Amino acid sequence: xxxxxxxxxxxxxxxxxxxxxxxxxxxxxxxxxxxxxxxxxxxxxxxxxxxxxxxxxxxxxxxxxxxxxxxxxxxxxxxxxxxxxxxxxxxxxxxxxxxxxxxxxxxxxxxx
Amino acid sequence: xxxxxxxxxxxxxxxxxxxxxxxxxxxxxxxxxxxxxxxxxxxxxxxxxxxxxxxxxxxxxxxxxxxxxxxxxxxxxxxxxxxxxxxxxxxxxxxxxxxxxxxxxxxxxxxxx
Numbered sequence: 291x292x293x294x295x296x297x298x299x300x301x302x303x304x305x306x307x308x309x310x311x312x313x314x315x316x317x318x319x320x321x322x323x324x325x326x327x328x329x330x331x332x333x334x335x336x337x338x339x340x341x342x343x344x345x346x347x348x349x350x351x352x353x354x355x356x357x358x359x360x361x362x363x364x365x366x367x368x369x370x371x372x373x374x375x376x377x378x379x380x381x382x383x384x385x386x387x388x389x390x391x392x393x394x395x396x397x398x399x400x401x402x
Numbered sequence: 403x404x405x406x407x408x409x410x411x412x413x414x415x416x417x418x419x420x421x422x423x424x425x426x427x428x429x430x431x432x433x434x435x436x437x438x439x440x441x442x443x444x445x446x447x448x449x450x451x452x453x454x455x456x457x458x459x460x461x462x463x464x465x466x467x468x469x470x471x472x473x474x475x476x477x478x479x480x481x482x483x484x485x486x487x488x489x490x491x492x493x494x495x496x497x498x499x500x501x502x503x504x505x506x507x508x509x510x511x512x513x514x515x
Binding site for chain 2: 332
């Protein structure tokens with residue numbers, strides 16, 4: 291059974307601080323997706339990483355896929371209150387169906 | 403423009419009264435998924451359709467059924483909702499499985515009285 295461990299589960303920081311969220315697994319994923327979800331809404335895709343060692347940047351967000359494609363990280367620089375939300379990583383283990391395994395999520399609160 | 407649409411956004415039903423949630427997509431994607439998400443938890447896959455092929459997760463209760471009459475629409479039927487079925491229900495689509503990214507709708511929040 292593939293599992294995706296996401297940490298930390300909760301994070302409360304002040305505006306301007308940096309933070310990193312981690313997703314780790316013992317399984318190899320064909321791709322990994324990061325989503326951000328606000329209360330009462332569906333997850334919104336931030337990025338998909340596919341290649342081992344890949345780094346993608348989205349403004350103040352930096353996403354990295356581990357060389358072995360078993361882990362990933364999301365780093366936010368100079369967090370803002372608008373970054374508040376639930377961050378979910380989801381690993382795809384391929385196959386024809388492309389089912390995702392979700393981490394439990396990181397609930398981020400950025401205080402002004 | 404919305405690509406994955408879910409109606410209604412909020413649904414209230416009574417204990418044991420059948421309820422249907424709907425999802426439509428304008429992406430012409432082959433795969434449609436239904437997830438259940440309870441408070442402060444990750445989405446849990448219930449089942450998905452690859453075109454007309456239905457794939458049920460092993461631990462999805464029989465109380466949950468799905469229909470996909472055409473490419474654009476997919477329905478989630480809860481035959482006899484219990485209090486434990488109150489949750490956010492998320493629909494997602496992907497082009498063809500495999501490496502394909504999943505795109506989520508805004509969800510329907512179900513309340514069971």
